[in-house]
Amino acid sequence: MTSRPPRATISDVAKAAGTGKTSVSRYLNGEQQLLSPALKARIEQAISELNYRPSQMARSLKRGRTRLIGLIIADITNAYSVEVMCGIEAACRDYGFTLLMCNTNNEVALEQYYIQLLSSYQVEGLIINAVGMREEELNQLLQSRLPMTLIDRKIDNFECNVIGLKNHEAAQQLTRHLAGNGFKSLLFLSEPIASVNTRRERLEAFRQTVAEYPDICGENAEIRLNQPEKLGECLREFLRRHSPEHCAIIAANGSMTLEVVKALRAEGLECGKDIGLAGFDEMSWSALAGPGITTLKQPTHQIGYSALQSVISMIKQNDTAPADQFFSGELVVRGSSHPL
C-alpha cells in the first residue's frame, strides 16, 4: 500500500528552489562562491525540505569515478584480516572512498566471481588478500590495469604492489628470542608452504637464523589446519627425538598457533612448562591461553591503512606503481616462551 516515496532528484530541488539544475549542482559541489546569497538560501531550503541527497550512482556515471574500492579477503574469520580491514576502512573514510567488501572464503571460484562483480561496479581500485588465482584470472586482472594492491601475500609472476610484514626480520626475532631463552630444538610449523611467499620467507629466515647457533637444531613441518591428529603426531614425534625440556615451537600464523595450543592440550602438555611456544600474529586470547602466548604482533591497522593509500596513489597517477611496503612486527613476550 504505502509504497516507498521516490527519492528527490536534483530536478525536484531545482524546481522547488525555482532555479535550474546547474545551480543546484554548483551548490553541491562547493562552487558556492558563484551563487548569490539569495539563490543559495533557496537551494539550501529546498534541499532540506526534500531531504535531498545526491545519487552517487548518477554522479559516478557522469564523472566516471565511483569512489568505490573493492576489498577481497580470503578469510574474514581470520582476526588478522579483520584488523587489516579496519585499517582500510579508516583510510577509506579519511580519503572519501567506500568499501565493497567481499569474502572469498578461501575459495578460488569465489575470488573469480567477486573480481568480476567488483569490476562491474566500476571500483576504482582493488585490495586483495590473495588465495588462489590462476593464470587466466591473473591475466584478466593485469589486462584491466585496475589499480591494485596485494596484502600480506604476493602472487607468483604477478607484478603488483605489495604491503605486508617484514617476514624475514620477524621470523628472526622469534627465533632469536627462543634461542636466547635456552631452547635448543626448534620446530617451525606452518601450513603447506606451496607457493605462498610469506610462509616460505618465514621458514627461510627461521632456518637461516637457526644456522647462526651451532648448538641449536631447527626443523620444520607443514600441516594443514583441521588435521589435529596429524599435528598431534608430529608434536609427539618431535618430542620423542629431542630433549623435551629444550623444545620449542614456532607457529607461522595465528590460526596455526590456535591449532598448536589445542593439540598440546590434547597431548596433556602445557606450553611454557612442558614445551616452549611462540607464534606469529597477536590475538585477543593470546594473553590468556595457558601462561600467555608469546607472539609477533603485526601492525595490522597500519598495513591496511597503507594499502589503501597505495591504491589511491595509483588511482591518481595511473602510470607509476608505488613501492612495496613492509612493516616491522613487535615481539610480545609472554609465559609460553619463558625458559622451562
Next chain:
Amino acid sequence: MTSRPPRATISDVAKAAGTGKTSVSRYLNGEQQLLSPALKARIEQAISELNYRPSQMARSLKRGRTRLIGLIIADITNAYSVEVMCGIEAACRDYGFTLLMCNTNNEVALEQYYIQLLSSYQVEGLIINAVGMREEELNQLLQSRLPMTLIDRKIDNFECNVIGLKNHEAAQQLTRHLAGNGFKSLLFLSEPIASVNTRRERLEAFRQTVAEYPDICGENAEIRLNQPEKLGECLREFLRRHSPEHCAIIAANGSMTLEVVKALRAEGLECGKDIGLAGFDEMSWSALAGPGITTLKQPTHQIGYSALQSVISMIKQNDTAPADQFFSGELVVRGSSHPL
C-alpha cells in the same frame, strides 16, 4: 604514460558486432530467444573480444535498482559480528546482491555518516547492528522507508524488523545449567544495561530463572569493558560475600567473557576450579582458556542469512514487514562450569 584503457561500453560491442545497442542489451538480459543465431554469435564474439562487462552503475541508474545492500556493523572486531556478516555475505551471493560494508567502530557519528553514505549509493536495503542512533537520525531512517532489518539489538521506539537470539531461553539455559551443577551464588555480569534490550532481556530471564530455585542467590553487576580494576574488585567483593565453592559467573557476551577470564587470572583464580563460569557467545578460544569455557553458542551464520532474506522480502513487497525472527542458542558445556 600507458594509461588505463577505458572499459568497453555497450556501444563498442554493438559497433564491433555490427548491430545496435538494443540487441546487445537483449543478449545480456536473457532475451536471447528473440535474436537470430547469427546475430547472437556475432555479439557473443564481440563481447569476448572486448572483454566487455556491463556497468552495474549505468544499469542501476536505468533500472532504479542497485542490487546493493548496506551493512552497518557496530564493531567488526567482535567475532559475533564477523560471523553474522559471513552469513549475510553468503546470502547476498545466493540472492545476487552485493554488500557495502561499514564499520561504525561503536561511534554514533560514524553510524550517522555511513547511513547517509549508503543511502547516497542507493542501497536497496539496510542491515544494521545498532549502536547509538538518536531520535533525529531515526526519523530520517523511518522517513526513508528503506527496507531495513536490525540484527541482535532493537532500537527503542523504532518499528523495525529484528533478527536475533532467543535471549530469554538462552539465559535460562545457562542459569539452569549452573544451578544443576550445584552452584548456589550466581553473578550475572554485563555491560551497562542502559536501554540495550538484549542485555535487559538476558538479565531479566536470569533473575526469573534464579527465582525458580529457592536456595540459589542471583546478583548482577554492570561493568564497562576496559575497566579491569573495577571488574576485579567486583569479583573479589562477590566472592567475599559468598562461599567461593558455590560461586559462578554468567557473562552476558563474548567480550565480557574475555574480560572476566582476564580478571580471574589477575586475581589468581582459575575458573572451573576456584569459581564457575559460563558465558554468551562461542569464540575461537573458548575451548582453550583454562579448562575450557562453557558457552551459549548463537547460530550466527543463520542469523545473518535470515537477516538478508528478511530485507529482500521487504524489497520485493514494500508494503508488509516480515515478522521478527529469534533463534535458539546451543549450550556448549566445558570445564569452566563443572561442579567445583
Next chain:
DNA sequence: CTGTTAGCGCATTCAA
C-alpha cells in the same frame, strides 16, 4: 552570476 544543453552506459518503449 545563472540557465540550457548534451551526454555518462544502459534498458526500454515504440516503430519498422
Next chain:
DNA sequence: TTGAATGCGCTAACAG
C-alpha cells in the same frame, strides 16, 4: 527479428 530514440540523475561545457 531488429534498431532508433528516450531518459534514469547528474556534471560540465557553453552561452547569456
